[in-house]
Amino acid sequence: MSISNYPKEQLLTFYRQMVKVREFELRAINERRAGLIPGFIHSCVGQEATAVGACAALNQDDVITSTHRGHGHLVAKGGEPRYMMAELAARQTGYCGGKGGSLHMTDFELGILGANGIVAGGIPMAVGAALAFQMRGEQRVALSFFGDGAVNEGAFHEAANLAGLWKLPMIFFCENNLYGEGTPQDKQAPVKDLSIRAAGYAFPGVIVDGNDVTAVYEATQEAVARARAGEGPTFIEGKTYRYRGHYEGDPMVYRSPEELEAWQERDPIAAFRQRLLEHKFASESEITAVESEIQSLLDEAVEFAAQSPQPTRESALDGVYGDTHEGRVF
């Protein structure tokens, strides 16, 4: 679909969300260096379009599962930077009360069934969520984000088989950034396009330019429509690239600066900004207004995190078991 068919507001929202994801990451990286954030971070700088495009095609009550590189998914599904930053800073006010950190940061209220420290750990859970929706006859879908590395875990294959077999309302969203840690994708799988794996489980696999937010949005919309119509899952492979190391501090011995530069020339945010201007969807001043709005949001988030109290020592003992679920159904 041509960009000219989109309402202007929606395009600006795409832009705002992508900038929010990126700037959040850059801020978090800085604050980690500055000492506010004690734990390690896997940033998604460069991969903003997959998170934002895919989540934009979901309703509020649809659910996602996320990964170790999950900050973008959380922002895109509605996460608030202040609670995210506070969690990274291990504060009581953070999304998980300082117990989770980057790897586990989530807000169940927003329909995010966890960021995940375990590669492929979220995929079988998404099957379960989709099964619950199907059982109750709800029009909801479960979208599972995972990396190119995750499709080599048994968990992925079992989940894909179940979803294909039961025609579950589920979307397998693979953010293929060409590397799993330091290992290039061609040393991890004998196929270049991971989406072809869907064929073995009898559902469609599609490839999209993961740096093009509208392409991601449209592919996800189509998959969501199939899922809601009871036609079963779709595997979407968004080809993209992470700019920074696997984790902050990664020496990145395994890839060339040229490769990185080539991808940076196709930057999802810069390219989209350009398109907005070219098609006169937004003026330079409207765009910079969005950008500075995000900067103030993040200033506030960092301030909030820094001012927040540390969790009490006793709080460590809470929440191992709970009967405070209050029968909530997500």
Place this chain on the structure above:
Amino acid sequence: MRELTYKDALNEALFQVMKADERVFCIGEDIGVYGGAFGVTAGLIEEFGEERVVDTPISEAGIAGACVGSAVTGMRPVGEIQFMDFVTISMEQLVLQAAKIRFMFGGKATVPMVLRMPGGSGTGAAAQHSESLENWFVHVPGLKVVMPSSPYDAKGLLLAAIEDDNPVIFIEHKLLYKTKGHVPEEMYTVPLSDTKVVREGRDITVVATSIMVNRALEAAEQLAAEGIEVEIIDPRTLNPLDEEPIIRSVIKTGRALIVHEAVKTGGYGGELVSRIMESEAFDYLDAPIRRLAGLDIPIPYNRTLEYHTVPQIESIVSEVKRIVRGEV
């Protein structure tokens, strides 16, 4: 005396054994060019090539299975699981296959494999990258479970594990990788199932595993200044356990404290307490045997909470005092 870090001691062991024995190979995630998440296999790929330093996809069940299958067919694999937490994905191959093959098939096959993995907290990596799951393996006859606490033992136990014809779960500790100690240059083994008295003392026996041995040693120095002499024992191999030195020590001191990082409930401490209670040392006890272990919670992200979740030097000191002073 030459000093090496725990990590370099392991690296040297792998290097030497791969030179000496063509059947030995390493297999795991990002162990090649990347050198492993903690650098234990650094440099091996340059020396031995991709055929013997095998990078795998992210497939922990596959890694364990590849070790089992290649071991029963004549290789001596050394697998690496990046973080001990992920070995939960390998469990079937280890527990239901590797551990049982020799017995089930009437002794006709052996499984000479080693699976290395770093456990433990203290890195701010939260609940899914900080597990201490050694007792899962202790509970499975057929598996050997080894936890070195010093660079010397790391090298010697790894070489012994590789030489052993049984599947060995080899548990390293992330915080120990950078610790230094004397390590001979030549190849040597530290026998499996050989419990070590690390420090002698008359007042209380502290049985500690992995990094807790080091913390207990520091605690013992502080306690010595107050006139309390602690005997520290490191089982090194948790199963099969060489229990005799522990029992002998408790007979001597009349008191025992078990210290481990894994959560208390269902932990190795319970096993050790039972071994002591079932032995002749029972008659010599002057105080209840105590366990100092991880709280029964997942490891929290916040560094202060994380710190207080597992035994530290201070908590060992105060627990020893309470026992010795008859306050418990």
